[in-house]
Amino acid sequence: MKAAEIRSKFLKFFESKGHQIVASSPVVPGDDPTLLFTNAGMNQFKDVFLGFDKRPYSRATTAQKCIRAGGKHNDLENVGYTARHHTFFEMLGNFSFGDYFKQDAIRYAWELLTQHFMLPPEKLWVTVYAEDDEAYDIWHKQVGVPAERIVRIGDNKGARYASDNFWMMGDTGPCGPCTEIFYDHGPDVAGGPPGSPDEDGDRYIEIWNNVFMQFNRDEAGVMHKLPKPSVDTGMGLERVTAVLQGVHSNYEIDLFVNLLAAARKAVDGSGAAGYDADSPSLKVIADHIRACSFTVCDGVIPGNEGRGYVLRRICRRAIRHGYKLGARTPFFHKLVAALVQEMGEAYPELRQNEARITEVLKQEEERFFQTIANGMEILESALATTGKAGKTELDGETAFKLHDTYGFPLDLTADVCRERGVTVDAAGFETAMNRQREQARAAGKFKMAQGLEYTGSATTFHGYEVLLHETATVTAVYVD
Ligand code: ATP
Ligand code: MG
Ligand code: MG
Ligand code: MG
Secondary structure, three states, X not given: OOHHHHHHHHHHHHHHOOOEEOOOOOOOOOOOOOOOOOOOHHHHHHHHXXXXXXXXXXXXXXXXXXXXXXXXXXXXXXXXXXXXXXXXXXXXXXXXXXXXXXXXXXXXHHHHHHHHOOOOHHHEEEEEEOOOHHHHHHHHHHHOOOHHHEEEEOOOOHHHHHHHOEEEOOOOEEEEEEEEEEEEOOOOOOOOXXXXXXXXXXXXXXXXXXXXXXXXXXOOOOEEEEEEEEEEEEEEHHHHHHHHOOOOOHHHOHHHHHHHHHHHHHHHHOOOOOOOOOOHHHHHHHHHHHHHHHHHHOOOOOOOOHHHHHHHHHHHHHHHHHHHHOOOOOOHHHHHHHHHHHHOOOOXXXXXXXXXXXXXXXXXXXXXXXXXXXXXXXXXXHHHHHHHOOOOEEOHHHHHHHHHOOOOOHHHHHHHHHHOOOEEOHHHHHHHHHHHHHHHHHHHHHHHOOOXXXXXXXXXXXXXXXXXXXXXXXXXXXXX
């Protein structure tokens, strides 16, 4: 079954259960300053959960374009190194706005997976929020999942469970306990079951999260009851496709096999040769072209602040990995065509904007290749000086200046140094970075005057009142 068919089966299944099929919202949330990018299917329904907005339906189903490369859910650094994380992915979801609750949500999920997608029940594991006896009983007594495959997250993990089986959209907003469904990819893959010490491996992969939306968390962390208990679920299309196509990694599904081939071709065409075709770098490139293209498509351009800055980071991470493989001329923008080929039918906006997306990415890429060339010159001369002085360590100040003034990434510096048997003075780099951070903190106040301030790892709306109180800490944003 191809990804497109799985997407449509999901939507049709929930339509048959009285759900309205609703189109994906853009990856750039229209009117939610607490959110950098759309990170879940429920985002477009946030106000419906909160009771501020009414819809003509109480059940909905979507395939939502999501980006998790900043803010509360940030998977950027995982990409390339796990079988299951993307920066851009599609989240399949069903929603109940004060209509059904735990029992129907769990039953629908089980029915779809075992009777329509025909997954063997013994391959499925579930987790429930530690104190949620109701969900536990539904799984065990009604659905019949044996106790040894139901894990109460919390019993053995202390503080971790609150974040694991209690889902939050961000630091504020709708949230609630959840129950998650995992697929066991078998003993050939390393990793333990959910709740075990080695659960972070990729053997047991979480495919679907069912959230029982019950609270609205405010800025002070206080939980307010929602007007009505609701349901919000999310299943990663790429993850369930991997399961249904009988492969382990998301990067082995039809769509990614084609994108990886296109990435290889584009990198080769730009002069690279003799690299490992299974390298994380190719996965990074194939993944990032989706996030970058969809982001540009929905109106973002690379820049130094907010969304534009995150887009620039993703773009540059992809280019850096291409450079690692040996690419010496722009290659990344050439992948837009391959992406349109793969996803243009499901997302016609991609096809309509193909020329513009390609051009925006090409310009960013040309700029960054120039940055790399300039940085290489400075680095070469610093390395020559280091060598003449008989040292085998590049000083942290130079590494920081390359990063901060010339936009030359630290990991490229480290790579080049490694090739020459030279190390980088990490402590010296940190010192210089901290000094810069202090200066940026002061500069942050200026940016806040515009009302919107994105911090590096979390996105927070400070608003004008912060300027008056001056108590909020502002974290500066860095290109890494
Ligand atoms: P994980 O623990 O694997 O990082 P998660 O618990 O952060 O996943 P949820 O917030 O529960 O994920 O999102 C719902 C579903 O969306 C997940 O069950 C998974 O199928 C999918 N998903 C989440 N993050 C990603 C990602 N970065 N790439 C691809 N699919 C994802
Ligand atoms: Mg996650
Ligand atoms: Mg999880
Ligand atoms: Mg989850």
